[in-house]
Amino acid sequence: MTKKPTRSWAVPLALLGVVGCTNAEVDDSSESAPKDAHVTAWVPGTPMPTHAHAEGTEHSLEIDWIRQGGSLEDLTDHSALVIRGQVESTRFDVIRTYAQSKSETQPSGEESGISSDLPVTIATVRIGDIARSSMALESASGGTIAQGTTVDVMFPGGLLSDGCTLAPKDNPLPKVGEQAVLFLTPQGGTEPMAARSMTGVYSVTGGPMGRVQVQDDLVQGEPVDALLDRVEARARAVQYMGPDTRKVPAQEPTAQNWCGVRLFGYKWCRRPANITYTDYTSTRWPVGDALNAWMYTGVSNSLYLYWRSSGTSDVMVYEGYYGYTGWYGYTWNSASGGCMSGSTVKLNNTYHTGSHYAKTVAIHEIGHTIGIEHHTNCNSIMYTDPTQCAASITSCDAQVASQLYPY
Ligand SMILES: [Zn+2]
Numbered sequence: 001m002t003k004k005p006t007r008s009w010a011v012p013l014a015l016l017g018v019v020g021c022t023n024a025e026v027d028d029s030s031e032s033a034p035k036d037a038h039v040t041a042w043v044p045g046t047p048m049p050t051h052a053h054a055e056g057t058e059h060s061l062e063i064d065w066i067r068q069g070g071s072l073e074d075l076t077d078h079s080a081l082v083i084r085g086q087v088e089s090t091r092f093d094v095i096r097t098y099a100q101s102k103s104e105t106q107p108s109g110e111e112s113g114i115s116s117d118l119p120v121t122i123a124t125v126r127i128g129d130i131a132r133s134s135m136a137l138e139s140a141s142g143g144t145i146a147q148g149t150t151v152d153v154m155f156p157g158g159l160l161s162d163g164c165t166l167a168p169k170d171n172p173l174p175k176v177g178e179q180a181v182l183f184l185t186p187q188g189g190t191e192p193m194a195a196r197s198m199t200g201v202y203s204v205t206g207g208p209m210g211r212v213q214v215q216d217d218l219v220q221g222e223p224v225d226a227l228l229d230r231v232e233a234r235a236r237a238v239q240y241m242g243p244d245t246r247k248v249p250a251q252e253p254t255a256q257n258w259c260g261v262r263l264f265g266y267k268w269c270r271r272p273a274n275i276t277y278t279d280y281t282s283t284r285w286p287v288g289d290a291l292n293a294w295m296y297t298g299v300s301n302s303l304y305l306y307w308r309s310s311g312t313s314d315v316m317v318y319e320g321y322y323g324y325t326g327w328y329g330y331t332w333n334s335a336s337g338g339c340m341s342g343s344t345v346k347l348n349n350t351y352h353t354g355s356h357y358a359k360t361v362a363i364h365e366i367g368h369t370i371g372i373e374h375h376t377n378c379n380s381i382m383y384t385d386p387t388q389c390a391a392s393i394t395s396c397d398a399q400v401a402s403q404l405y406p407y
């Protein structure tokens with residue numbers, strides 16, 4: 001059985017608000033971690049991060065949000081709870097998931113003894129106003145949601161074992177005192193390690209979109225009360241549609257908007273590009289097919305992506321029931337001097353709807369692990385919602401892979 005660690009927030013709280021890594025002096029007598037080691041999430045209840053950050057290394061987190069470019073009405077329809085609130089406190093936690101296997105002879109789940117921790121930050125938010133509360137929702141203390149009670153809101157990103165914080169560039173970690181209108185959904189899924197339960201734990205609908213900063217009672221130049229009135233009016237007119245209904249328009253390939261796929265600015269620098277992948281997902285996720293899709297294209301490249309069922313590889317791929325987090329995929333890359341040194345992919349089973357979904361998302365996330373960012377439509381599988389696209393890479397993708405990794 002897994003032992004629940006005691007809650008110990010005192011020191012890490014002091015680190016909150018630190019962007020990047022701690023500047024504490026490294027103790028020369030301590031053994032520094034090997035530079036190629038995979039940095040992991042700091043685990044609640046364990047000793048403080050060791051300031052083992054390898055100088056020059058950057059950690060970057062690409063979150064694939066499900067809802068892109070929706071309207072206020074759309075956000076309202078898919079949020080069970082819309083509040084105006086203020087962040088009272090924050091804490092770091094992790095969602096631990098276990099290795100799964102595609103083979104019946106290899107142990108899966110806790111039995112495997114192999115786990116991966118998703119770093120998260122939980123903000124306790126005091127509710128000022130409620131613009132929508134569509135069902136019997138609970139506060140963080142287990143009582144009914146009301147003005148003056150609190151909810152816990154979970155954000156992706158948190159504290160790493162080397163003393164750095166990790167946050168998606170489009171959605172910074174919450175800060176104490178932050179005031180916002182928040183569009184929320186009960187998160188569900190696997191509970192974080194130090195949380196007592198998922199009662200009163202919400203995620204933000206649409207990630208950064210559903211988190212509207214309030215400053216001097218204004219949101220984007222509009223009085224916050226006016227915005228809340230619009231949400232209330234919409235909530236009266238249209239019932240809550242649930243977190244999983246998607247309304248992203250398909251964006252067909254167009255001759256006018258060809259290629260121009262964005263890059264992260266780093267890549268694997270070894271030649272040829274021999275990259276190993278450990279696939280700790282079940283048959284739910286066709287990771288091997290996704291590797292083949294990038295290797296065998298119509299345009300030659302020097303990618304050699306090796307699929308492995310266990311062990312430590314350059315890229316580690318995990319799945320988990322992360323809940324209605326607002327994201328389907330998550331790729332965390334480490335790079336130094338423009339060269340990648342490691343990557344971890346998390347695939348969210350909660351939104352999994354079948355083989356087309358799984359294949360498009362797998363190819364998309366593998367694209368992130370070789371240094372490719374996003375595209376604005378289905379001319380590339382790197383479209384922000386690849387599930388709308390064909391389950392294969394396009395000739396644009398083939399060209400980009402060949403440019404990054406010339407044969
Ligand atoms: Zn670091």
Ligand SMILES: [Zn+2]
Pocket residue numbers: 062063064364368373374384
């Ligand atoms: Zn993506």
